[in-house]
Amino acid sequence: MSEAETAGAFLTALRAASPSLTLLTEPADTEAYRFDETEYMHPGQPLGVALPTTTDEVSTILRLASTHRMPVVPRGAGSGLSGGAIAIEGALTVVMTGMNRILEIDAANLVAVVQPGVVNADLGRAVAEEGLFYAPDPASFEWCTIGGNIAENSGGLRCLKYGVTRDWVLGLEVVLADGAVIRTGGKSIKDVAGYDLTALFVGSEGTLGIVTEATLRLIPAPAPKLTLLAFFPTVLAAGDAVVRLTSSGVVPVTLELMDNFTIRAVDDAHDLGLDREAGAMLMIESDAGGEVSVVELDSAETACTAAGASSIVRATDPTEADWLRQARRAAHGALERAGVARAWTTSAFREVGFPSCSRASSASPPSTGCASASSGTQATATCTLLSWSTGTTPPRRSESMLPEHRSMPRRSR
Numbered sequence: 098m099s100e101a102e103t104a105g106a107f108l109t110a111l112r113a114a115s116p117s118l119t120l121l122t123e124p125a126d127t128e129a130y131r132f133d134e135t136e137y138m139h140p141g142q143p144l145g146v147a148l149p150t151t152t153d154e155v156s157t158i159l160r161l162a163s164t165h166r167m168p169v170v171p172r173g174a175g176s177g178l179s180g181g182a183i184a185i186e187g188a189l190t191v192v193m194t195g196m197n198r199i200l201e202i203d204a205a206n207l208v209a210v211v212q213p214g215v216v217n218a219d220l221g222r223a224v225a226e227e228g229l230f231y232a233p234d235p236a237s238f239e240w241c242t243i244g245g246n247i248a249e250n251s252g253g254l255r256c257l258k259y260g261v262t263r264d265w266v267l268g269l270e271v272v273l274a275d276g277a278v279i280r281t282g283g284k285s286i287k288d289v290a291g292y293d294l295t296a297l298f299v300g301s302e303g304t305l306g307i308v309t310e311a312t313l314r315l316i317p318a319p320a321p322k323l324t325l326l327a328f329f330p331t332v333l334a335a336g337d338a339v340v341r342l343t344s345s346g347v348v349p350v351t352l353e354l355m356d357n358f359t360i361r362a363v364d365d366a367h368d369l370g371l372d373r374e375a376g377a378m379l380m381i382e383s384d385a386g387g388e389v390s391v392v393e394l395d396s397a398e399t400a401c402t403a404a405g406a407s408s409i410v411r412a413t414d415p416t417e418a419d420w421l422r423q424a425r426r427a428a429h430g431a432l433e434r435a436g437v438a439r440a441w442t443t444s445a446f447r448e449v450g451f452p453s454c455s456r457a458s459s460a461s462p463p464s465t466g467c468a469s470a471s472s473g474t475q476a477t478a479t480c481t482l483l484s485w486s487t488g489t490t491p492p493r494r495s496e497s498m499l500p501e502h503r504s505m506p507r508r509s510r
């Protein structure tokens with residue numbers, strides 16, 4: 098049988114076995130599902146796009162794909178940065194956004210049971226209504242899915258204190274390549290006998306099976322965050338502040354570093370009034386609550402001052418804190434505008450021999466200049482890489498994404 102005949106037989110069998118499954122095969126319909134946010138990889142033309150709404154449909158897809166030896170690409174919202182969701186030539190893309198129900202918020206046991214297509218921010222809002230908290234919050238949280246977060250083991254702005262997605266997944270329902278449906282883990286934290294298959298699936302980038310349900314850990318909601326931005330003449334000085342702060346025993350919920358290029362890119366894109374001459378900026382937040390938060394930020398301020406901060410800004414209310422946070426959340430989009438977030442399209446990265454197109458998502462793109470700054474050394478390495486990749490200044494932009502166009506209050510030291 099030719100490749101085309103095999104593909105045709107597969108689609109015919111799939112339509113017969115699962116008549117209610119939404120299956121797109123026209124290129125005009127499948128186009129929107131070919132790319133993710135990883136521009137350096139060049140997608141193929143998929144055989145089709147399936148949008149299952151039940152575990153049974155996912156199981157049927159994988160069973161028949163296996164029988165017909167057809168490759169399959171699982172996909173969430175397509176916000177990934179490692180190319181895992183881009184279309185492969187002749188493969189079936191399986192889009193999980195239709196399975197987007199929060200099945201249960203079990204406040205007594207501090208768990209949520211969700212389908213993989215639930216958007217991260219929607220889960221956060223739903224559990225907040227119960228006074229609860231789900232910590233992993235990639236900067237794409239308003240559109241990425243829990244399934245994608247699990248497959249990527251995503252972090253986010255809160256991962257320094259609360260860990261990454263793997264630390265919040267207690268159990269999974271997964272459909273394996275042959276269509277078999279398995280369950281791993283469960284609601285109980287002490288469900289630890291045997292191999293830790295849950296941990297194995299988290300971060301496997303869709304290569305081991307398709308997640309169709311997840312049991313996630315929740316905690317009582319922490320206090321609203323207090324936020325501080327500190328600007329430094331150099332990245333090394335910012336790294337010094339990180340070392341001073343972490344060695345003082347304070348574990349802030351957020352400790353994020355941006356270098357000068359990223360500061361300028363964000364300021365160009367959103368006109369936040371950041372210190373454009375600073376070599377680096379640290380965003381530090383505490384959610385310890387009450388006086389403890391104040392003490393933590395006081396310690397942060399002391400560490401930053403001792404490391405030579407040129408200016409420090411502290412939010413005085415939650416609205417101002419949210420506004421300061423935009424400086425970090427806006428970084429990826431701003432770097433894209435500046436033409437560096439998808440940095441593998443630049444000659445610098447091609448010259449060092451990264452593959453131009455491959456399913457091997459372990460070949461992650463280089464850093465874009467934002468990092469959870471857990472040590473001065475790590476922060477320095479990350480930002481040096483960004484400077485090396487670009488070496489140009491982005492054009493000035495005046496557009497603002499903030500509800501109110503405001504200028505940052507400067508509190509020079």
Ligand SMILES: Cc1cc2nc3c(=O)[nH]c(=O)nc-3n(C[C@H](O)[C@H](O)[C@H](O)COP(=O)(O)OP(=O)(O)OC[C@H]3O[C@@H](n4cnc5c(N)ncnc54)[C@H](O)[C@@H]3O)c2cc1C
Binds near residue numbers: 213243
């Ligand atoms: C602006 C922006 C900011 C970001 N910020 C962060 C950040 O702060 N921290 C961070 O860690 N990441 C960040 N990311 C990348 C992050 O990994 C993704 O945004 C997110 O986790 C992917 O979710 P998604 O639903 O878009 O998945 P997709 O991009 O669609 O897919 C990602 C991977 O998951 C697999 N997959 C999807 N659903 C399933 C499923 N149900 N079962 C099995 N495999 C599946 C896919 O095959 C693919 O390999 C950012 C991305 C962007 C664009």
